[in-house]
Amino acid sequence: MPALVTNKFRIHNAKQFVEAFDEVSFSSGGAVTDSSGLLNSNMYLFIGKVTSWTDDSTPPSPTDAVANTHYENWRDMIAAKKITSSDVSHCIPRKNWTNNTSYFAYTHTAADLNSQDFYVMTTDFNVYKCLSNNDTTSAGAVGTTSTVQPTGTGTSIISTADGYKWKFMYQISAADALKFVTPNYIPVDTVRRSNGFLANTFDNSPGQNQFDVETTAASSGNGAIEVIHLTSRGAQYLGETGTLSGSPSNTSATISGSGIGLNTLSAADCIVNSDIYFTSGDAAGQGGTITDYNQSTKVVTFSQIATAPASGDSYSIGPKIVISGDGQAANARATVNATGSINAVTVVAGGNNYSNATITVIANASQANSYNPTVATLTPVIGPAGGHGSDAVKELGGFYVLTNARLEYSESNNFTTNNDFRKVGLLAQPKYANGDFATASVVDQATTVVLTSWNGTQYSADELVTGATSGATGRVVDFTGNNTLRLTDIIPAGNSTTAGYNGIHGYFTNSEVIAANTTGNGGSGASATANGSGAVTGGDLTRFSGDILYVENRSPVTRAADQIEDVKLIIEF
Numbered sequence: 281m282p283a284l285v286t287n288k289f290r291i292h293n294a295k296q297f298v299e300a301f302d303e304v305s306f307s308s309g310g311a312v313t314d315s316s317g318l319l320n321s322n323m324y325l326f327i328g329k330v331t332s333w334t335d336d337s338t339p340p341s342p343t344d345a346v347a348n349t350h351y352e353n354w355r356d357m358i359a360a361k362k363i364t365s366s367d368v369s370h371c372i373p374r375k376n377w378t379n380n381t382s383y384f385a386y387t388h389t390a391a392d393l394n395s396q397d398f399y400v401m402t403t404d405f406n407v408y409k410c411l412s413n414n415d416t417t418s419a420g421a422v423g424t425t426s427t428v429q430p431t432g433t434g435t436s437i438i439s440t441a442d443g444y445k446w447k448f449m450y451q452i453s454a455a456d457a458l459k460f461v462t463p464n465y466i467p468v469d470t471v472r473r474s475n476g477f478l479a480n481t482f483d484n485s486p487g488q489n490q491f492d493v494e495t496t497a498a499s500s501g502n503g504a505i506e507v508i509h510l511t512s513r514g515a516q517y518l519g520e521t522g523t524l525s526g527s528p529s530n531t532s533a534t535i536s537g538s539g540i541g542l543n544t545l546s547a548a549d550c551i552v553n554s555d556i557y558f559t560s561g562d563a564a565g566q567g568g569t570i571t572d573y574n575q576s577t578k579v580v581t582f583s584q585i586a587t588a589p590a591s592g593d594s595y596s597i598g599p600k601i602v603i604s605g606d607g608q609a610a611n612a613r614a615t616v617n618a619t620g621s622i623n624a625v626t627v628v629a630g631g632n633n634y635s636n637a638t639i640t641v642i643a644n645a646s647q648a649n650s651y652n653p654t655v656a657t658l659t660p661v662i663g664p665a666g667g668h669g670s671d672a673v674k675e676l677g678g679f680y681v682l683t684n685a686r687l688e689y690s691e692s693n694n695f696t697t698n699n700d701f702r703k704v705g706l707l708a709q710p711k712y713a714n715g716d717f718a719t720a721s722v723v724d725q726a727t728t729v730v731l732t733s734w735n736g737t738q739y740s741a742d743e744l745v746t747g748a749t750s751g752a753t754g755r756v757v758d759f760t761g762n763n764t765l766r767l768t769d770i771i772p773a774g775n776s777t778t779a780g781y782n783g784i785h786g787y788f789t790n791s792e793v794i795a796a797n798t799t800g801n802g803g804s805g806a807s808a809t810a811n812g813s814g815a816v817t818g819g820d821l822t823r824f825s826g827d828i829l830y831v832e833n834r835s836p837v838t839r840a841a842d843q844i845e846d847v848k849l850i851i852e853f
Contacts, residue, residue, distance in 0.1 A: 287394060290679035294370060294853040297681055300708075301365040322709060322718060323363045323829075325685040325847060326725070327695070328356035329702035330742050330755055330768060332836070339702065339833035353831055354823050355769045356703055357725040358757055359695045361685050363706070369460045369467040370678035371850065377402045380425045383410040383444070387509070388662045394677035401466055402429050405452040409668060409675065411507045411661070414443025433489040435496040435669070437506060445507060447668045448493060449676065451486035459684050465850055468678045470494065470671050490672070497667030501632030505603065505610045506668060507661040508625045508639065514656030517643050518543045518551050519598040519616035521559075526579075530563075530588040535595065537578040541618030548575045553642045555600045556582050557613045557628075561593030565628075567613060569600055599643035599653075601625065603660060607634030610660070614641070622656045634662050679853045687845040694724040696766065697843070698758035699741045700836040704847055710826035718821055725819035726757045726766040729794055731808035739765060739796060739806040749792035751776050756796075765794060765808070781816035790815045 301323055333339050342348060377400035384396035386409055399409045414424045428440035430448070438446045452460075452467060460467035471487055472494040519540055526534035533556075537545045545551055550573060557567035568583035580597075589595070598614040599622065610631030617623040622641075639658040664675055672678070683706065690697050710718045739745065739759040746753050751773025757766040772786030780787025788794070790810050797803025810816055830851055837845060 287677060287679060288674065290853045291674055291677070294679045294681050295673070297851070297853070298365075298368050298370060301363065301368050323683075324360035324707045324710060324718070324723070325363050325683065325849070326357050326360035326705050326707050327687070327701040327703065327837075327847075328353065328358050328705075328768065329833075330356075330358070330699050330757055331702075332742075333702065333833070336702075336835055339835060342831045342833050349828050349831065350824060353703065353705060353828050355771070357819070358699075358701060358768055359691070359725055360707060360710075360723050360821070361687065361691065361695075362719075362721045363683055363685055367459075367684050369456070369682050369684075370469060370673050371460060371465040371680045371682040372399075372468050372676045372678055373680075374462070374464055374466045375400050377408075377426070377429050379427055379429070382425050383413055385410050385413045385507075385509070386661065386668075387659075388664070399449070399676055400430075401452070402431070404431070405457055405461075406431070406433065407449045407452070407466070407468070407672070407676075408438070408446040409449055410444065411437060411447055411668065412443070412445035412509070433493075435493050448489075449669055449672045450490040450493070453486045460682050460848075462682070462848055462850070465680065465682060467682065468672050468676055470673050472498070472670075493669040494671070497670035500630060500667045502663075502665050502667070503607050503634035504630035504632050504663045504667055505607075505612075505634055505637060505660045506627055506630045506663055508601075508612055508627060509659040509661060510622060510625060511657040511659050513621040513623075514599075514641065515654040516543070516620040517599050517614075517616045517622060517641075517653050517656070518545060518554065518620065519596070519614075520545065521594070521596045521615070524589055524591055524593050524595060526591060528589045528591060528593070530586070531584050532579055532581045533589060533595070535578050535580055535597070537575065540616055541620070543616070543620045545573070545578075546575060549573050550575070550644060551580070551597060553600055554597055554644075555613055556580060557596045557598075558585075558589050559594040559596055561590050563587050563589035563593060567628075570597070598622070599641045599656070601658065602640040602642060603631070603637055604640065605634045605637030605660075607631050607637065610634065610637070612639075620653070622658075625658060630663070634660070637662060681851045681853070683849045683851075685847045687839075687847060689841060689844065691722045694722045695839070696726075696758045697839045697841040698760070700838045702834055702836050703831060704834065704849060705831040706829045706849065708827045708829050710821045712820065713818070713822050715822075718826075720820070723820035724766075725821055726768055727754060727770050727788070727819060728817050729765045729767065729788065730811045730815045731763050731765055731794065732811040734762060734808040735806065737804055737806040740804045743796050743803050745794050745796045745806075747773075747788045747792045747794060750778050750780055750786060750789050752780065752786055752788045754788070759806075763808075763811075782818060788816045 384398040401407050408430045427442045430446040456467050471491045522536040524533045539545045554570050566585040570582050572581035601612040603610040611628040614625050615623045637660040641656050739756050753771050754767030755769040776786040795807040799805040
């Protein structure tokens with residue numbers, strides 16, 4: 281049974297994930313609260329793994345085995361930092377506008393639109409959707425190269441001198457550029473709320489510009505036709521541009537009748553059923569179908585318009601474009617070139633509510649002038665639901681999510697600056713030891729041992745240490761102040777009968793010797809004694825609580841006391 285998971289389903293899942301950073305969790309029909317009564321839906325970025333991979337330059341791919349996702353990653357965990365909604369954004373692949381590059385033009389029939397270069401980011405951090413590439417087929421295929429970078433943040437379609445048409449979608453603010461722009465991805469968001477009435481809070485012009493684009497698109501309705509592709513231009517169509525003479529009315533006017541190039545308007549009624557369109561004066565933007573043409577007087581009669589043109593006003597005559605379909609009110613006009621081919625099609629009104637449409641070209645009612653037009657083929661492009669620019673996340677394929685966390689120095693001594701890490705991941709809804717959901721901005725997940733009776737030899741980062749009484753083992757994260765040892769990858773002794781610091785057999789005890797292997801046996805030979813009651817404390821979080829949603833294995837990231845890491849995770853749904 282053929283089936284399809286659509287991009288909208290992927291985007292829906294991505295939106296649910298983004299929204300989870302602001303949502304309330306529920307249990308047994310009621311909101312889950314911590315001891316302070318705060319509602320919780322918490323995500324943390326964690327780092328872990330101090331020991332080397334088999335090949336640190338080529339980390340292994342993570343597996344989804346329970347042994348890894350639920351256990352090993354917890355044992356490797358060093359620390360975690362809370363991610364808030366301001367640290368998360370939908371994102372899309374980065375496509376920089378580049379001179380002399382061909383771009384794909386949006387079309388509603390493209391089955392693989394999101395795999396095409398149909399949008400760009402400019403040097404101004406403006407994002408534009410390509411609606412026409414000047415020489416396209418009905419399939420939107422790349423045509424001529426783009427040589428003029430689009431500019432502007434208005435709500436209308438932007439035409440550039442190279443023949444491209446662009447739709448401004450949004451501008452990336454300076455703050456978002458710093459936080460979410462990577463060499464391969466850029467952020468994307470929707471400003472307008474889904475109810476269509478209220479706007480998300482924004483305090484900058486980029487947000488306002490995008491809001492204007494979204495609301496303007498939404499007001500035009502669904503299924504508008506804003507672009508028409510010239511699949512084939514045809515030939516020997518009659519037309520002309522010029523200025524009116526005499527005393528025009530709202531139903532007739534005197535034209536030059538000289539035609540364009542070789543296409544002289546030398547036969548009576550030769551342009552009946554063509555369109556006349558007024559491009560200047562009081563009648564600018566109006567037009568009508570030609571019903572009569574007197575070749576000797578050069579007077580054309582056309583369907584009545586609201587405002588009469590005046591002598592000297594400009595006009596354009598070209599084949600009539602008839603748009604048929606299940607929508608309404610779409611209207612377009614055509615101009616012809618010196619050889620009588622359709623030079624351009626301009627959409628006068630996009631209409632609305634089209635889900636399918638066809639175009640018929642009508643012209644040259646009389647063949648007395650011996651012109652037999654080769655029929656042009658025009659393909660209407662139906663806009664997405666809501667119109668171009670109404671929802672950049674949906675329109676540009678925002679089924680990627682980027683999370684950003686800045687690890688600033690030691691984060692109040694929770695994150696080591698004396699060792700590296702090789703894992704980053706996302707942890708949802710972890711709990712403290714008392715069972716409350718974690719809410720702290722940063723948590724230290726290493727096991728800490730306060731020592732005494734130190735033998736004076738420094739513990740080495742990453743080395744294995746063993747509890748002399750418990751038999752528990754761990755890996756050294758760091759050794760600070762010559763009396764504080766932090767450990768990960770704690771493995772209790774399975775055959776121990778001694779209760780550890782946490783009351784569980786096999787874990788480190790509060791008064792045992794913590795010894796590394798001796799020098800020559802792969803260790804420093806360091807040794808010290810846990811300093812009595814309360815000397816050993818576990819991580820801030822209950823191990824194995826919550827859900828590890830994402831894990832990424834990396835080459836080692838070295839930390840330092842004066843260093844900030846900007847950790848960006850990109851998740852594709």
